[in-house]
Amino acid sequence: MSVIELDDVVKRYESGAQTVTALKGVDFHADRGEMVTIIGPSGSGKSTMLNMIGLLDTPTEGTVHLDGRNVTGFTEDELTEERRTTLGFVFQDFHLLPMLSAVENVELPSVWDTSVDRRDRAIDLLKRVGLGDRLDHTPDELSGGQQQRVAIARSLINGPDILLMDEPTGNLDQDTGRTILEEVTRLKEEENIAVVAVTHDEQMLDYTDRTVRIVDGVIQS
């Protein structure tokens, strides 16, 4: 069973007097242990699609299933809960909080859950991405590649089913991007999670299991 599924999703925006249709009936699914890459020209609707998969935005028409459950009509608070427990996010600009150390950044998504013993898991995750000796460094003391690894560790803190990556190698040089993608591939297998990435980066296709091309809000393949 697919861990995430979009069925005939339409997304329309009101932009001034105009109505822009960003997604025109999109079907999509991703399974555990699979890395799916979404590619397409800018303005094609791939970011909108990632927002739908990431439960950051709700479709105008169509349904979204998460782990077999229909989450289409969920309230903002319910969606927040799903994002916290089921999803992990990695962004192009890393988006680490500058005033927190590496280990604190990793803990961040679970920090308001007092029940979880998150410190040990955060340290363990940072060791697994090769930053065991950088635990107390703040983001400005880390290189871009190191920051993105902290972000990957952060996305895994709550044990998600799906890892969403928005141009994860966009701000990294080719070699660093490659090591990050190797890291993600390894973690995908270790944790048995689905990875959905949006990218322009050609080298990413070397690591992907399946590629989805979107043009003008319509899936091409």
Add this chain to the structure above:
Amino acid sequence: MSVADALWRFPSAMMAWRNLGRNRMRTALAALGIVIGVVAISSLGMAGVALQQQATSNLGSLTNQVSVSAGQDSDYDGVTEDQVEEIRSIITDAEVIPQKSNSTTVSSRGQEAYVSVTGVTNAAALYDVTSGEAPERLQTGALISNSTARELGLELGDPVEYDGQLYRITGLIDSGSGFGPGGGRGELVIPISGLADQEHYDSVTIIAADGDAATEISETLDEHFNTDGRDEEEILRVSSYASAQENINSFLNTLQLALLGIGGISLVVASVAILNVMLMSTVERRGEIGVLRAVGIRRGEVLRMILTEATFLGTLGGLVGAGCSLVVGAVMFQLVVGDPTGVLQWASARYLLYGFAFAVFASVLSGIYPAWKAANDSPVEALRG
């Protein structure tokens, strides 16, 4: 690290604290606004208290006194012996002290001083001596004010002359403090027999237990001797300083409210500054807050985090402000009352608490809108920056 670990158990507090630390200058300036507001409220409030205490201490023991003299409709130029007896029969629970007064020039060793002369029997009830003694039955001796004694080079035991009669000085009294009878000018107190050529008493002082009793006595006497209404008649003029103090107190209360109002305005200005700072910093951190929301931080948690920031600003500013106000208050009490520790009494110290509480309250209030706005921003929009 251990402090940070402990703080991590209160994530809102931890995040708020770290966020404030990111732009120390801005935090300090926002807190400074609050500091000024608190100092304004607290020190103006305490100024009111200091003035009130000073006024009370100047009136001093006079507040429990009632003073009686001849009214405008009296047939006599003073209070008669019969009237004194009548007062004594009505007022049984207070000391009734009739006095005669005059003024004269006292000379000694070639120096002259113009003094008011008071003839009284129970000098002890009316005067506090700084040295020597004031007898309950003044029959031969005299009291003289300190300043006059100094001017004329007189000491205890020296004689002074009034109306051809010599009196030996038995006590020195404080001069010129307060605005009671004879205040300002030097004073000579002699036995009532020394003014025997004046038939009537110029005034009668009644000393009650306290200000309330004095007010009651003055009302009783006024009712007994005088009539109100169309044919209003004032046989005896009855006045008590208790009502004077009430007037002063009510004036000072009004003044204090006005001062607090001015202080309050500065705190309102400060909270607008906090509103601005919080709004700016949440707008700047929009993307960051979007990330928090994306990774599953609840709206309520974002709200709490930003409200905590505002609360910290208010608490920080409030504490520093209260500290500064304490110093300002101590200086003020030193200047007005002459005792800097007066600031620690609850009557004035409570304004520190009020100022602090108002600061925290105003800051939280200013934090509500930015916090609400940040928490309810759509994550997609926020991530776009």
